[in-house]
Amino acid sequence: MTELEVVINDARECAHLFRLGRDVEAGLAMVALIESAQPLVELMPGDVPASWSKLLALMLDDQQAQNWVSLADYLEYEWAQLLTAGRRK
Template structure:
């Protein structure tokens, strides 16, 4: 499994934890997830980095508001789509 695939799998698992209401565990997993994804994003084109910052802001707003379902959706769909868009073909 590549580093990219691991980050995608971890994002989906983190989303699952938020959907199950395991917000403390998911919050800790999300910190690790962001730390592991950051080096990947830094190697991607500039527009991905810009979108990455916007997505993180939205996710953190949802976390602060305890909107776990919306946060899970961002992780499972937008996060995966953004990282996939920055991957070379």
């Protein structure tokens, strides 16, 4: 498994924690997840880093509003899609 695949898999696991209502555990996992993904995103071409910043802002807004379902959706779908698209460019 590549480092990128690990990050995507970890994002899906974090999303699952949010859906289970384990928001404290998921929040801590999300911090580690962002820290591990950031260096990968910075190396991606094109508009991926800018899109990444926008996605993080949306995720942090959801976290602040305690909108766990929306946050989980961002982690499971948008996060994976963005990182996968960045890898292909």
